[in-house]
Amino acid sequence: GAGVSQSPSNKVTEKGKDVELRCDPISGHTALYWYRQRLGQGLEFLIYFQGNSAPDKSGLPSDRFSAERTGESVSTLTIQRTQQEDSAVYLCASSRSSGRGGEQFFGPGTRLTVL
Amino acid sequence: AQSVTQLGSHVSVSEGALVLLRCNYSSSVPPYLFWYVQYPNQGLQLLLKYTTGATLVKGINGFEAEFKKSETSFHLTKPSAHMSDAAEYFCAVTDTGGFKTIFGAGTRLFVKA
Numbered sequence: 001g002a003g004v005s006q007s008p009s010n011k012v013t014e015k016g017k018d019v020e021l022r023c024d025p026i027s028g029h030t031a032l033y034w035y036r037q038r039l040g041q042g043l044e045f046l047i048y049f050q051g052n053s054a055p056d057k058s059g060l061p062s063d064r065f066s067a068e069r070t071g072e073s074v075s076t077l078t079i080q081r082t083q084q085e086d087s088a089v090y091l092c093a094s095s096r097s098s099g100r101g102g103e104q105f106f107g108p109g110t111r112l113t114v115l
Numbered sequence: 116a117q118s119v120t121q122l123g124s125h126v127s128v129s130e131g132a133l134v135l136l137r138c139n140y141s142s143s144v145p146p147y148l149f150w151y152v153q154y155p156n157q158g159l160q161l162l163l164k165y166t167t168g169a170t171l172v173k174g175i176n177g178f179e180a181e182f183k184k185s186e187t188s189f190h191l192t193k194p195s196a197h198m199s200d201a202a203e204y205f206c207a208v209t210d211t212g213g214f215k216t217i218f219g220a221g222t223r224l225f226v227k228a
Contacts, residue, residue: 004158031214042121042205042220043159056215091159101147101166101209104216106159 002026004107006092012113013082021077021110025094033104034067034077035091043091049075082114117142119206121219129227134178134193136222138206141187148189149207149216150180159205165189176200201226 005024013019025032034046045059049069060066064082069075079086089111093104122137140146150162163174170182176199180191189206206219 033216035218040124043207043218045215045217048214050214058215093159095214101164102214103161103164104151104159106151108158 004092004094004105006090006107006110008110009108010111010113012115014115015084016081018078018080019082019112021079021090021112023075023077023092023094023107025073025075025092026096026105028072029094029096029105030072031095031102031104032069032075033093033095034075035093036061036088037091037109038088046077046090079112082112084114087112087114117146117208117217119208119217119219121204121206121222123222124220125223125225127225127227128196130198131195134191134196134200134224136191136204136206136224138180138189138191138219139187140189140206140208142208147209148180148182149209150174150178150189150191151205151207151218152202153205153221154202162191162204196224196226198226198228200224 007022030051032049035043047067048056064080067077089109091109092107095102095104118141120139148165151159152162153159163172165172165182173179178193203221203223205221207216
């Protein structure tokens with residue numbers, strides 16, 4: 001069956017440009033997460049969507065970061081006016097369960113490089 | 116705020132030796148704890164989890180972990196390492212308020228022949 005997909009797999013951009021990253025979760029998964037993984041570091045929580053509830057945006061590092069989700073499907077993470085410190089792998093995960101013990105299924109990530 | 120500490124960013128063992136990857140957490144409420152594994156050039160996948168009930172949890176590929184509340188630990192073990200176990204391992208805990216998941220910095224496991 002189809003897993004979580006992300007696009008693009010790699011993105012190289014110039015400092016100051018905006019980028020949009022896409023995540024397609026597993027069908028039927030109500031929960032969706034975005035994480036950032038800098039080189040040699042762990043996963044940093046960015047944002048969480050659960051059904052039609054208001055998203056938990058507490059991990060977004062600045063107002064240059066925003067994310068949207070259409071219903072229980074596709075999500076986009078937008079980074080405006082990119083900076084070099086935004087360079088990282090951005091991971092998306094989805095979960096079937098609405099409880100906090102649910103397994104998260106991860107996508108392959110988008111590697112963002114800001115020159 | 117909850118946090119996760121993984122002791123040792125790199126661990127090296129010989130094939131057939133015991134694997135022990137350490138994880139300590141802080142939480143003001145009973146935690147839900149997870150171990151995820153990231154094999155080279157693959158996405159993260161769940162290895163095992165503790166929610167409630169039995170404190171010794173068995174996962175895939177012969178791994179297990181024990182939740183010790185008194186030590187605030189959730190160490191991952193495997194009796195005998197295999198070359199295919201070489202990967203990065205992440206310990207995680209869910210947030211008290213809902214579903215935010217806090218990950219540790221990861222431990223990269225090397226297995227020597």
